[in-house]
Amino acid sequence: MQANWIDLIGCPYCHGPLGIQDDKRTSVRCQNCARQFPLEGRIPALLRHEDASHLAEFSRRYRAARLAGGWQPMAADQARALPYGQPAGYPALYWLVRRQSFCVLMGLLAREGPSPAAGPVADLGAGIGWLSFRLAQLRYQVVAIEASTDRDFGLGAAERYFLPEVTFVLSQGDLEHPPLQIGTMSLIIFNASLHYADDLEATLRRARLALRPGGRLIVLDTPIARRPRSGTGQGDRHLGRHELEAALLAAGLRTRWIPIRRGLSWWWHRIKALLKRDPLFTFPMIVADRT
Secondary structure (H helix, E strand, C coil): CCCCHHHHCCCCCCCCCEEECCCCCCEEEECCCCCEEEEECCEEECCCHHHHHHHHHHHHHHHHHHHHCCCCCCCHHHHHHCCCCCCCCCCCCHHHHHHHHHHHHHHHHHHHCCCHHHCCEEEECCCCCHHHHHHHHCCCCEEEEECCCCCCCCHHHHHHHCECCECCEEEECECCECCCCCCCEEEEEEECCHHHCCCHHHHHHHHHHHEEEEEEEEEECCCEECCCEECCCCCCEEEEHHHHHHHHHHCCEEEEEECCCCCHHHHHHHHHHHHCCCCCCECCEEEEEEC
């Protein structure tokens, strides 16, 4: 774990700074509100106590649904290759879409920043940590935040990414109450995760609080439809465009929508959805700057 890892995270209640509680390093304590949180290995459990049981049940159901859908745990070389490759069991378009989004994200960061020198980055809804790993390879100082510590589909799988030359910070946390200090992040990425938020506006407001002046928030790989719709039944949904625009504006974020070219496979998928009368959605990239 990075030597200054404690400086990259904060209290999920008051967003205050944290300190190591004891010599055994078994817990951390908020220096503002004095709440304590367990620390096990690399992963501090920075969940609000009232959310912990709900999120544990969500993680359990998420794992069961993924295994039932044919998703398989990845070997280390497969995980380190993401978003490239086609791991077994995943839907045909899944990593193609993630790869296309990743390439557009990399282009935006190269052109506009923020650069690694601008400050820390939070990967909200980090999953197994593949995007955090990619950003860390570029020398960004990254904290990967994920509610699930599942060994295959959550932060418990992130150990494979720790190499002598690449490291990032792990934290168990809820994207609706991110364990981040106020005004510390140069960039926050909702990594295929914002559509799991129950309270969209409050989630975005709390994320904005964690941004530095001039900081940037990016929404990536969240399904956007003409109007809000139900999703897969696993706690997610399709966000409505106007719903999201209004929430971003209310949160004090100046927004651009960047369409991503998906190619023939995606358009064939949409045609089949039209024929079956399934709801249509897109995966744009939303870039929102702190005003």
